[in-house]
Structure formats: structure tokens, C-alpha cells
Amino acid sequence: MIKSIKMVDCTPYHQIEINECKKINFVFGANGSGKSTISSFLSGRQDQRFASSSVEWDGVLHESIYVYNRAFRNENFQQTIPGVFTMGSATIEDIKALEELKKQLSDVQGDWEKNTSSYKKIVDEDIPNCETRFKEKAWNDILKANENDFQKAFEGYRGSKDKFLGEIKKRIAGIPDHEGVVCQRSQLIERARTLYAEKSVRCNRLVVDIQQLLSVIEAIRTDSIWNTVIVGNEDIDIAALIKELRNSHWVDQGRTYIRLGSKKCPFCQKETIDDDFRNKLEAFFDTEYNKKINQMKEHLTNFRVSSEKILSSIASVVLDEESVSVGKLDIDMYNAKQELLNSLFEDCEKRIEEKIAEPSKKINIFNVSDKIAELQKLLDDANKIIDDHNTLVDKRDTEEEKLKDDIWASVIDQSKILINSYEKELSDLNKAASGIKKMLDIKKANIDKLKAEVSEKGKNITSVQPAIDEINKSLKAYGFTNFTIQPAKDKENHYCIERDDGTMATNTLSEGEETFLSFLYFMQQSKGSTDPNHVADKKIIVLDDPISSLDSTILYIVGAMVKELSKNIRDGIGDVTQLFVLTHNVFFHKEASFIDGQTKKVKDVNYWMIRKDNGISVITSYGMDNPISTSYELLWKELRDNDNLTMISIQNTMRRIIENYYGMLGNKKNEYLENYFSEPEERMIARSLVAWINDGSHSIPDDLYIDSYTDAVPKYKEVFREMFYKSGHKAHYNMMMGIEDTAEIEQV
Known part of the structure; x- marks a missing residue:
């Protein structure tokens, strides 16, 4: 049935709506108020003025709409009229068999309509609602939660939830052109900061060029001289005493204080130094001894120079603040290790100085390579970040696209619970819809089969003659005796209007006769169809001012016919499921709409009234209350x-x-x-x-x-x-x- 009728921007209506239509619907309005506009629209005429108007159906199955109005009368008052196929006088057995088929068809159509409603609910409501819920959740939990950090990655989607949902679906589907890698959020943020910065530029690597200096330090450290006991010439008789006292370094220093030509000892201040002792001291501290001492002194000098250069290079590398910042160098850790290295160098120098002062002493010099390696490790880690930064800068377009894909992959991975829940719900709904669709296809095939059987059965037991007999019977009963309806002689299954003398009466009938005859013809159509294949179709009847030119006697007859049709519709008798009566005549409205001569409410009947003011018509609903009593x-x-x-x-x-x-x-x-x-x-x-x-x-x-x-x-x-x-x-x-x-x- 029709649930509502909306008329929009078609004269004389601006916008009206006939809501909550029932089985029987009465619309009262004066001539020119717009009743015929409604009936013309319902007749399905192709007219641009109805482009914005619409009908809402209560259910999936749409019945055929039969409209009786002036256009119907004009179109059907020709020389010959298409015959109306009805059951007529078919046998009870034939009618019963056809009715049984129609009942089966109705039952299957009812089931099909229920299943279709379930299917449409899933497809038109449940699935879109699922999509909407996911769209809103994804918008808040994915885009809004991440757009501050990754704003540029979401460009083009931040202004439209639908576009964002579409992109999410593409990413979930794993389209090859958009395959990203799940990364840690901190890495993504850093890459985004580099790539999305307004002026991101390359950074210098943090390089310390000290390898040659380290080689010098290592050569000094590994010299065997530090583990060698250095003493004077042991062939001199004083050598045994110096060796036993282990004071060769003390003696060597003391002899520098012996003045030339003086016999006074620099230690005891007695005149015990003669030329013989002087010669023995010189012989003890021979050339080899002095050579080793000088070698150690040279090592000390080289060690100091190299260590200072190393420390200077290590300290200067961190002066590049941009590189330190980009490389995320732990400057506190770096300075701490630098201080430790400086202390080790100082300790090594002190040990060398002690060896020089006491050549007979053995010493070990620390290996600083481990500490240097720790410092270099900090620089290497920073340089890796700097290299990544420079790669991003060098390949901005490629890296930006890769970053975008990685961001999407990562935020989608973070929302796996939300996405999995959505995909499961959507999958379940699609499976349910698919199952119902298969059932619908099976039932639709059964419906088509039953329709064919009904049509075939109807062809065998229907004809146009019963409609002729019914119309002629009504004409005679109501005093129209100077013309009858007869089968057309030159056109099969058509009617013509004849006078008693056999001449055609089409062009000589009065307006009242034409109106009444066309109405009787139309009422026969409500019982059958001009197409034998559609005799059993369900119908919606629209009557637009059926008594505009009738006298008072015919008015009551037509009113009685409409009242009988209304009763059959309410009782479920016949193939007409819904009726719309539009009239301007209060007497006809009273006769057709009042139930048993009273104005009591009937649940299957609704009333409306159209009023026109300043060229614009409006419609008022009265529900089940008949607005016209007399x-x-x-x-x-x-x-x-x-x-x-x-x-x-x-x-x-x-x-x-x-x-x-x-x-x-x-x-x-x-x-x-x-x-x-x-x-x-x-x-x-x-x-x-x-x-x-x-x-x-x-x-x-x-x-x-x-x-x-x-x-x-x-x-x-x-x-x-x-x-x-x-x-x-x-x-x-x-x-x-x-x-x-x-x-x-x-x-x-």
C-alpha cells in the first residue's frame, strides 16, 4: 500500500504531505484546489512538474495504481474501448482453483516481502549503521588521536569523515601501492619532524679524526722500555754499590751538581771527589743509559702532544649543536667519558714521568682504546640518526610517501581491536544478507512460477463478455436505455457504444451519460484488467470527482458503489487493497464516506481536507475524524x-x-x-x-x-x-x- 504522498513544487502546492495513508482515504477540496494534481501524479504520467514529488510505500511490493479522473474519461471515450477481462460466469471449480493459486501466491509474496524487509533492514540500516559507528570511532580514535603528531600524513582526509573511512578501508585491504611498515611511534615522530619541517637541511656527521694519534699513543704504550730496568755500566767498580742501593737515578741527578775542578761531594759536602771518581761516574752513566733516558723523555713529549690533540678533537666535535641535536647525542654521557679519558691520559703521563725519574722502575701504561671506543660508539649512534636524517632530506618525496604509509600502517596496527570488531560485525551482516538474498532468489523464482500459473489459469476462465453484461445491466437498472455496450465487430476484445438502431453513440452522449458510463467501465477494471495476464493483480484505486456532472439519483448510486468497494477492501475481498477518493461534492462525500449512515470512526479510514489561499493549496489531516457531517x-x-x-x-x-x-x-x-x-x-x-x-x-x-x-x-x-x-x-x-x-x- 501507499504509506504517504509528498507533493513538492507543483502548482498549486508548495510542499504538502499526505501521511499515514490507510486502506480507505477521503480527500475533500473545492474545485481548483489541487485534487486533480494529486490524481495526475498518482497515475504515473511523465510530467516535469512532478520531478520533486514522491510516493512512499508501506512494504516492498508495489501494487498497480488505477486512476479515475478526467484524463481517464477522455482517453477511454473513443470509437472502441479496450475490453475488461473478468472472471464472469466461470465454474465454481475453476474460480476455486484460481483462488487457491492466488492464495499460494499471496502467501509466498507475503513471506518474500517479510524476507525482503529483513534484507533491506540489513542492507539499508544495519550495514550503514555499522559503517557509521566505525566511521565515528575511527575518526576519533585514529585520526583525531594522531593528527597533532602526523598532521601532514592525514592531509586530504581531515575535512571529510567519508574520505577518511574510504582511505582506512583501502589501507586495511592492503592495497600494494600503500604497503607500510609498523614502526615505533617515537621513530615516526622524529621522521615526521625531519620531513615535515619547513626548512629541513642536511647535517654534518660527528667525526673525530684521531686514528693516527691513537697509533702514536699505542706505539708508546707498547714500547718494552717501560718494563726494562735501566742502569749504568756494571763493569765499573762503583756499579755494584749503585746497583745494590738501587739509586742510580739519584746518583745521576747528583752528578750534575759536581762542579768542574771541584772536589766537594754534592751529597756530603766533603772533598771526596777526585778525577778518578769523576771518570768512574762518567763511565757508569755511559751513552746507552742516556739514550734510553732520552727515548723515554721523547715518548713523554709525544704522548702529551697526541693525548692533547685527541682530547681537543673529542671536545670540538660536539660544538656542532645542530648535528648533536639531530643525532640525539647524549652530551652528558659523552662529557663524562671525555673526563674519564682525560684522567687516564694524566695518569699515563705521571707513570712515564716516574719511569724517567727512576729508570730502573718498571711501569704499565693504561690502554685507553676501550674508552675511546665507548666515545666512538656514542658518536656512531648519533651518526646513524644523522645519516637517516640526511637520507630523508636527500629523498624527501620518496621518504615522505614512505613515512605516510608507515604512519597509516602503524596507527591501523594500534587500532586492531577496533578494526577487528568492525570487520567481524560487517562480515556477520554480509553473511546474513547473503543468506537472505539466496532465500529471496528462491522465493522470487517460486513467485514467478505461481504468477505464470495464475496468468495461465486466468486466461482460460476470463473474457470481456462478463464486463459487457455487468455494464449493460447497470445502465438498464439506472434508466439509461437508449444505448448499450457491445463487443466491437472489427477489433477483438474491445467494446463499442451502440444505439438501438446499431449506430455508434460515442459522440452523441450527454456529459452525464459519458461520466456514468466511464465510471461503470472503470469499476469493471477494479475487478479485472484490460490485460488478461494481470486479471489477478493487486490494485490501488484512485477516484477523482467521479460525480461532477451527475444528477442526484446517480450520485447516490455511485456513492453506494464506492461504499461497497470500501467495505470489500476493509474485509479483504477482491484484488483492490487501497482506495483514494478525492471530491468537492459534500453530498457525495457524505454518501461515500459515512459508515452505516453514522459518523463513527473506522480504523482503516482517514480523512483530509484541501484549502486554497492566494493561489497556494494546503492540506489538513483529520485522522479518523470525518470533517464533514452534513x-x-x-x-x-x-x-x-x-x-x-x-x-x-x-x-x-x-x-x-x-x-x-x-x-x-x-x-x-x-x-x-x-x-x-x-x-x-x-x-x-x-x-x-x-x-x-x-x-x-x-x-x-x-x-x-x-x-x-x-x-x-x-x-x-x-x-x-x-x-x-x-x-x-x-x-x-x-x-x-x-x-x-x-x-x-x-x-x-
């Missing part, structure tokens, strides 16, 4: 509730009220009402209002609203009120206008 009450309701009545509309409304009320009382003289007014203007207004009482017109009121406006409206309302007040019918006026007046009780 034509007389409707006239008062228009006067009471509609503040936008125009001059012409208010005149017509007031005249009809006066005609109905005072006509019923038997007061038909103008003077009866006019004489209550003494002012000429008021008498003129009163005369215009009572004019219809004497014109002999008692036709069904058609037009209730005509667009116009004038400032005289308040004066007309005042005269109208006074007409009732002055004629003694104040209580009736107050009652109909909803004015409380308990002082008077109307006696009518």
Missing part, C-alpha cells in the same frame, strides 16, 4: 473556521446557509429578512444574501471556495449575524458558530 454543517464550519474566505466565497456560503435554514422554515419572501434592516447598505447586503431563496435553484452545491478578497467581508458577517438575531434565531446562530448562549434555547 452539507449544512460544512457551510457553517467554513464560515466559522476559515478566516481566509474571499468576498465571493463568503457570499456563496452565507446564501446557502440562509437558503437551507429559512427555506426549511417556509419563509421565502425577500421582505421577511430584508425589512429587519433600515440602513440602505445593510438592506442591499441582506438582499444579495437572500437572492437564492427565490431563484428556484436547489441543485447540489459544487464550488465552495473562489479566490477573491475585499474589505466588505466584515460588513457581510455583521449583516449575516444580525439577520439571525433580528429574526429571532439568535440561539441557532450562536450554536452553529460555537458561541455559548445558555439564556436562550432554540425551538426549531
Whole structure:
């Protein structure tokens, strides 16, 4: 069934919506208010003005819509009319068999519709909701949580959640062009800082060129002289004493204080030095001894120079602050190791000095290579970072893309729980949808099979003749005896309209005859179809002013037919599932819509009313409350509730009220009402209002609203009120206008 109808930007509607449509729907509105616009739209006509209008269906299966309106009458009043195929007088067994097939088809279609609803819920709601939840979660937990550190990696996606979700899906799918490596966050941040900096440049490596100096230090350290006992010539007789006293260094220093030509000993200050002793001392400290002493002194000098250069080089390398910063050199650790190395060098110098002072002493010189290696290790680690930095700078474009891929891979890896949960939920939903889809395909095949069987069965037991018989029977019953419907002689399964003498009556029928005949023809279509393959199809019927030119007798007949159709729809009898009745005629509305002559609510029936003001129509829903009880009450309701009545509309409304009320009382003289007014203007207004009482017109009121406006409206309302007040019918006026007046009780 149709759930709602939305009319947008199509004259005379700006935007209206007929919501919560039921099985039976009555829409009341004056001529020109826009009823035919609705019926034209529902007929499916291709018209650009309906481009923004739409129908919302309550369910997956969409019934065929049959529309009766002026266009239907024009299209079907030709020389020949397509025949309507119906069951007619088929045997009970044939009809029962067909009905059983139709029931099977209905049951399968019902199951198919339920499964389709489940499928559509998964596809249209559950899966999109799953995607939306993941999109929101990913937006907050992945992008927002990382964009401060990796802003540039998310460029192009930070302004659109949908684009970001699309990129996430591509990355999750592992598209080859975007394969990244999961890295530690700190590394990614550092790479990002280098690559995304406004002016990132190459940095110098932290290099200490001390290898040659270390070779000198190592050669000095490994010289065997440090483990050699250095003494004078042992062939001299004083050698034994010097060796035993182990004071050759002391003696050597003392002899430098012996003055030339002096015999005084520099130690005891006695004249014990003669030329013979002097010669023995010189002979003890021979050339070899002095050579070794000088060698050690030279080593000491070279050691000092080399160690100072090493320390200077080590200290100067860290003056490059940019490289130290980029390489993340631990400057505190570096300085500490540098201080330790300096202490070791000082200790080595001290030991060498001691050896020179006491040549007979053996010493060990520390090996500083381990400490140098520790310092070099710090520099090597920093240089590796610097090299990586320089590589990034040298290959910015390539490295930026690689960094981007690594960032995405890493943040996705960090969100594995979220992503796995989403993928599992999505997989489960897709599996469920796939399972239901397979079931739907099987049931759809079964539906097509049953439809074919119904169609084939219907072909064998349907014909156009029963519809001819039904229409002719109705025409005769209602007094249309000067023409009949007959099978067309030159066109199979078509009708033609013939006079009794056999001539065609198509162009000689009155408007009322055409309208009634076309309505009977249309009602036969509600029982069948002009296509024998669609006799059993479910239908929605739209009736747009079916009695606009009919007399009062036919009005009640058509009303009764519509009422019977409504009852069958509510009871589930026949193939019509929903009815829309659009009319401007209050009497027809009353006859067609009132249930058992009463105005009680029916759950399957809803009511609407269309009103037009300043060229724009609006629609008001009354739910299950019928807004029209009688034509007389409707006239008062228009006067009471509609503040936008125009001059012409208010005149017509007031005249009809006066005609109905005072006509019923038997007061038909103008003077009866006019004489209550003494002012000429008021008498003129009163005369215009009572004019219809004497014109002999008692036709069904058609037009209730005509667009116009004038400032005289308040004066007309005042005269109208006074007409009732002055004629003694104040209580009736107050009652109909909803004015409380308990002082008077109307006696009518």
C-alpha cells in the first residue's frame, strides 16, 4: 500500500504531505484546489512538474495504481474501448482453483516481502549503521588521536569523515601501492619532524679524526722500555754499590751538581771527589743509559702532544649543536667519558714521568682504546640518526610517501581491536544478507512460477463478455436505455457504444451519460484488467470527482458503489487493497464516506481536507475524524473556521446557509429578512444574501471556495449575524458558530 504522498513544487502546492495513508482515504477540496494534481501524479504520467514529488510505500511490493479522473474519461471515450477481462460466469471449480493459486501466491509474496524487509533492514540500516559507528570511532580514535603528531600524513582526509573511512578501508585491504611498515611511534615522530619541517637541511656527521694519534699513543704504550730496568755500566767498580742501593737515578741527578775542578761531594759536602771518581761516574752513566733516558723523555713529549690533540678533537666535535641535536647525542654521557679519558691520559703521563725519574722502575701504561671506543660508539649512534636524517632530506618525496604509509600502517596496527570488531560485525551482516538474498532468489523464482500459473489459469476462465453484461445491466437498472455496450465487430476484445438502431453513440452522449458510463467501465477494471495476464493483480484505486456532472439519483448510486468497494477492501475481498477518493461534492462525500449512515470512526479510514489561499493549496489531516457531517454543517464550519474566505466565497456560503435554514422554515419572501434592516447598505447586503431563496435553484452545491478578497467581508458577517438575531434565531446562530448562549434555547 501507499504509506504517504509528498507533493513538492507543483502548482498549486508548495510542499504538502499526505501521511499515514490507510486502506480507505477521503480527500475533500473545492474545485481548483489541487485534487486533480494529486490524481495526475498518482497515475504515473511523465510530467516535469512532478520531478520533486514522491510516493512512499508501506512494504516492498508495489501494487498497480488505477486512476479515475478526467484524463481517464477522455482517453477511454473513443470509437472502441479496450475490453475488461473478468472472471464472469466461470465454474465454481475453476474460480476455486484460481483462488487457491492466488492464495499460494499471496502467501509466498507475503513471506518474500517479510524476507525482503529483513534484507533491506540489513542492507539499508544495519550495514550503514555499522559503517557509521566505525566511521565515528575511527575518526576519533585514529585520526583525531594522531593528527597533532602526523598532521601532514592525514592531509586530504581531515575535512571529510567519508574520505577518511574510504582511505582506512583501502589501507586495511592492503592495497600494494600503500604497503607500510609498523614502526615505533617515537621513530615516526622524529621522521615526521625531519620531513615535515619547513626548512629541513642536511647535517654534518660527528667525526673525530684521531686514528693516527691513537697509533702514536699505542706505539708508546707498547714500547718494552717501560718494563726494562735501566742502569749504568756494571763493569765499573762503583756499579755494584749503585746497583745494590738501587739509586742510580739519584746518583745521576747528583752528578750534575759536581762542579768542574771541584772536589766537594754534592751529597756530603766533603772533598771526596777526585778525577778518578769523576771518570768512574762518567763511565757508569755511559751513552746507552742516556739514550734510553732520552727515548723515554721523547715518548713523554709525544704522548702529551697526541693525548692533547685527541682530547681537543673529542671536545670540538660536539660544538656542532645542530648535528648533536639531530643525532640525539647524549652530551652528558659523552662529557663524562671525555673526563674519564682525560684522567687516564694524566695518569699515563705521571707513570712515564716516574719511569724517567727512576729508570730502573718498571711501569704499565693504561690502554685507553676501550674508552675511546665507548666515545666512538656514542658518536656512531648519533651518526646513524644523522645519516637517516640526511637520507630523508636527500629523498624527501620518496621518504615522505614512505613515512605516510608507515604512519597509516602503524596507527591501523594500534587500532586492531577496533578494526577487528568492525570487520567481524560487517562480515556477520554480509553473511546474513547473503543468506537472505539466496532465500529471496528462491522465493522470487517460486513467485514467478505461481504468477505464470495464475496468468495461465486466468486466461482460460476470463473474457470481456462478463464486463459487457455487468455494464449493460447497470445502465438498464439506472434508466439509461437508449444505448448499450457491445463487443466491437472489427477489433477483438474491445467494446463499442451502440444505439438501438446499431449506430455508434460515442459522440452523441450527454456529459452525464459519458461520466456514468466511464465510471461503470472503470469499476469493471477494479475487478479485472484490460490485460488478461494481470486479471489477478493487486490494485490501488484512485477516484477523482467521479460525480461532477451527475444528477442526484446517480450520485447516490455511485456513492453506494464506492461504499461497497470500501467495505470489500476493509474485509479483504477482491484484488483492490487501497482506495483514494478525492471530491468537492459534500453530498457525495457524505454518501461515500459515512459508515452505516453514522459518523463513527473506522480504523482503516482517514480523512483530509484541501484549502486554497492566494493561489497556494494546503492540506489538513483529520485522522479518523470525518470533517464533514452534513452539507449544512460544512457551510457553517467554513464560515466559522476559515478566516481566509474571499468576498465571493463568503457570499456563496452565507446564501446557502440562509437558503437551507429559512427555506426549511417556509419563509421565502425577500421582505421577511430584508425589512429587519433600515440602513440602505445593510438592506442591499441582506438582499444579495437572500437572492437564492427565490431563484428556484436547489441543485447540489459544487464550488465552495473562489479566490477573491475585499474589505466588505466584515460588513457581510455583521449583516449575516444580525439577520439571525433580528429574526429571532439568535440561539441557532450562536450554536452553529460555537458561541455559548445558555439564556436562550432554540425551538426549531
